[in-house]
Amino acid sequence: MIVEGRILAIPRPNIDTDQIIPAHYLTSIDEAGMGQFCMSGMPDGPEQLARVPDAAILVAGENFGCGSSREHAAWALRDRGFRAIVAPSFARIFLENAYNNALVPIAIDPGALATFAAAVRGTIDVDNETIRLDGGEPIRFELDPLRKAFIVGGGFLPYLASKIETVRRWEAAWHR
Amino acid sequence: MNRSLFDKVWDDHVVEQLAGGNSLVFMDLVVAHEITTPQGAIAIEKDFGDRLYDKRRIVAMNDHVSPAKDTATAIQAQVVRNWAKRQGITLHDIGDNGICHVMVPERGYVTPGMTVCCGDSHTCTLGALGAFALGIGTTAQAGAMLAGCLILQRPKVMRVEVTGKLPGDATAKDLALAVIATIGFRGGTGYVLEYTGTAIRALTMEERMTLCNMAIESGATSGIIASDETTLAYIAATPLAPEVRQSERADPDAVYDATVTIDGSAIRPTVSWGINPGESAPIDGTVPADAAPASLAYMDLQPGQALAGIALDQAFIGSCTNARISDLRAAAAVMRGHKVSVPTIVTPGSQAVRRQAEREGLHDIFQDAGALWTHSSCGPCLGMSMGVLAPGARCISSTNRNFPGRMGAGGRVHLASPVVVAASAILGRIGSPAEIDIRQAVSA
Numbered sequence: 001m002i003v004e005g006r007i008l009a010i011p012r013p014n015i016d017t018d019q020i021i022p023a024h025y026l027t028s029i030d031e032a033g034m035g036q037f038c039m040s041g042m043p044d045g046p047e048q049l050a051r052v053p054d055a056a057i058l059v060a061g062e063n064f065g066c067g068s069s070r071e072h073a074a075w076a077l078r079d080r081g082f083r084a085i086v087a088p089s090f091a092r093i094f095l096e097n098a099y100n101n102a103l104v105p106i107a108i109d110p111g112a113l114a115t116f117a118a119a120v121r122g123t124i125d126v127d128n129e130t131i132r133l134d135g136g137e138p139i140r141f142e143l144d145p146l147r148k149a150f151i152v153g154g155g156f157l158p159y160l161a162s163k164i165e166t167v168r169r170w171e172a173a174w175h176r
Numbered sequence: 177m178n179r180s181l182f183d184k185v186w187d188d189h190v191v192e193q194l195a196g197g198n199s200l201v202f203m204d205l206v207v208a209h210e211i212t213t214p215q216g217a218i219a220i221e222k223d224f225g226d227r228l229y230d231k232r233r234i235v236a237m238n239d240h241v242s243p244a245k246d247t248a249t250a251i252q253a254q255v256v257r258n259w260a261k262r263q264g265i266t267l268h269d270i271g272d273n274g275i276c277h278v279m280v281p282e283r284g285y286v287t288p289g290m291t292v293c294c295g296d297s298h299t300c301t302l303g304a305l306g307a308f309a310l311g312i313g314t315t316a317q318a319g320a321m322l323a324g325c326l327i328l329q330r331p332k333v334m335r336v337e338v339t340g341k342l343p344g345d346a347t348a349k350d351l352a353l354a355v356i357a358t359i360g361f362r363g364g365t366g367y368v369l370e371y372t373g374t375a376i377r378a379l380t381m382e383e384r385m386t387l388c389n390m391a392i393e394s395g396a397t398s399g400i401i402a403s404d405e406t407t408l409a410y411i412a413a414t415p416l417a418p419e420v421r422q423s424e425r426a427d428p429d430a431v432y433d434a435t436v437t438i439d440g441s442a443i444r445p446t447v448s449w450g451i452n453p454g455e456s457a458p459i460d461g462t463v464p465a466d467a468a469p470a471s472l473a474y475m476d477l478q479p480g481q482a483l484a485g486i487a488l489d490q491a492f493i494g495s496c497t498n499a500r501i502s503d504l505r506a507a508a509a510v511m512r513g514h515k516v517s518v519p520t521i522v523t524p525g526s527q528a529v530r531r532q533a534e535r536e537g538l539h540d541i542f543q544d545a546g547a548l549w550t551h552s553s554c555g556p557c558l559g560m561s562m563g564v565l566a567p568g569a570r571c572i573s574s575t576n577r578n579f580p581g582r583m584g585a586g587g588r589v590h591l592a593s594p595v596v597v598a599a600s601a602i603l604g605r606i607g608s609p610a611e612i613d614i615r616q617a618v619s620a
Contacts, residue, residue: 012470014361014362014451014452016452016577016579018558018559018577018579018580018581018582019579019580019581022559022581022585023558023559023560024559024560024564026211026212026560027211027241027246027248027249027252028248029214029215029218029251029252029255030215031215041580041581041585042580042581043474043580043581043586062362063361063362063365063395066361066362066395066452067297067392067577067579068296068297068558068577069212069295069296069297069311069312069313070211070212070313071212071215071295071313071314071315074313089362089365091365091395092365092366092395092397093297093311093312093313096312096313096316097313097314097315097316100313100315100316101315144196144197144198144329145195145196146194146195146196146198146327147196147198147327156315156319157219157220157223157224157315157318157319157322158223160319160322160323160325160327161224161227161322161323163191163192163200163323163325164227164229164322164323164324166191166192166200167191167200167202167229167323167324167325168324170191170192170202171202171324
């Protein structure tokens with residue numbers, strides 16, 4: 001699986017999920033259509049997005065996606081056209097949500113952030129866990145080997161469904 | 177053995193080891209509310225029919241905007257209501273509800289040693305009862321309802337020992353802010369915080385919930401406190417009064433991945449000045465000289481500026497952090513006989529808290545002071561309803577997040593304890609209860 005496209009860099013730390021999608025847009029029961037509100041909680045969010053309207057890769061600072069558990073943040077980013085997020089670190093819940101919504105979470109060395117932020121295009125080879133910036137040499141990153149399958153082929157819920165009998169046997173054995 | 181309390185709860189719930197260091201972890205309870213449940217509930221019914229793992233292990237509620245404020249929120253509540261009825265899931269709805277993290281323990285759904293998840297980051301609150309409780313996304317919650325389990329990477333464990341005794345004017349909220357300031361706004365990421373020490377043991381159950389509620393604000397997966405007499409007495413007094421089957425503690429020689437020691441006697445009344453909960457200082461202190469420019473610009477503050485004296489536009493007492501009965505008693509004791517100087521909203525954490533407060537006359541104290549007394553809701557804490565801030569408006573709030581726009585686009589939030597919020601509401605500026613003539617203690 002290859003993800004390729006333009007890079008938008010907002011290399012500031014602690015971009016929380018309230019900034020990615022404010023709570024007053026959480027009132028829909030539909031995942032679709034949230035892209036129009038993406039980054040609308042960031043004081044200069046719309047201007048930032050307008051710099052690279054067709055960006056597929058977002059480069060951000062440390063602790064991306066901190067705060068609220070709202071999966072709406074992942075839905076909004078995905079619906080806005082993003083396919084990968086590059087950051088020195090991610091908040092745990094956002095990281096799980098990213099995998100479940102085929103947003104490739106690429107954790108990089110904090111010292112490399114400036115290099116990524118200066119790049120124009122990225123080419124991500126998800127299977128081989130590499131990213132090339134502007135046609136340069138491949139840079140390695142690491143994905144969770146189990147959750148990577150959910151990015152490539154979806155199937156988080158079917159995977160868990162396949163475990164139900166195992167769980168029932170475990171629970172019966174433990175007399176919980 | 178040398179296991180932490182968290183290790184024991186975790187080990188008791190691992191069904192299977194999975195690839196890449198992941199574990200399949202059994203969930204004793206899934207809490208479902210109207211903001212994050214509908215998409216997952218619909219997805220399960222669409223693809224898997226009515227196959228829920230165990231409906232008895234799910235408790236549903238409408239809590240964030242209840243009653244609904246508009247058509248969209250009415251539809252969310254309707255989806256949860258109809259789904260719960262269709263599936264035979266226990267539902268707490270209008271008139272019988274409350275903020276999930278207040279209501280779920282108050283009713284007696286949580287006991288020590290349990291695992292609990294909810295599509296809500298402040299689920300870590302329930303760690304106060306010795307449970308492993310964590311926030312998750314909608315898809316993960318759907319998985320937990322479908323298969324009874326989450327897929328998790330095992331968190332590391334940080335021992336957070338709070339020694340000594342909190343001073344009389346310091347609260348659990350001040351301790352929570354101090355913990356975040358000590359380990360850093362991102363410092364808990366990848367960890368569960370296991371709180372221990374004499375100052376923790378001395379906390380009431382409600383104070384422990386305030387502390388654990390803000391574990392997520394350091395990035396931590398959760399917080400956890402070993403159960404003791406305080407825990408057991410709290411659970412015994414709940415309506416469900418469940419049997420407590422387990423009350424593990426850490427082994428004396430437990431091994432931790434990290435250890436932090438905080439002097440409880442040094443905790444001061446604290447207020448946030450910046451745009452994340454790690455940016456806080458004692459109320460008699462100043463904005464730090466090295467404060468981040470982005471934080472100063474958003475909050476319209478100067479380095480070195482005194483925190484006490486910052487003029488306010490609004491005050492809010494509420495949220496899963498600080499809207500339990502003890503919080504309202506403490507705030508009422510400060511407000512009694514005074515008038516607020518800025519619009520002030522007091523929102524109880526649950527319908528049960530509201531009724532208890534009214535039995536004690538606290539609602540009269542707040543309303544006599546000129547504050548608005550509302551029904552239970554998440555309300556303006558997340559900029560959802562009932563007190564959303566105007567751009568540039570500055571609010572002192574007993575809530576948990578001061579992110580840009582959290583309580584309304586362009587709104588500025590100062591986090592503090594309910595007593596500091598009450599005092600500041602009276603003063604019209606950030607100030608401490610020490611500045612208020614407290615007329616008469618409110619009897620419990």
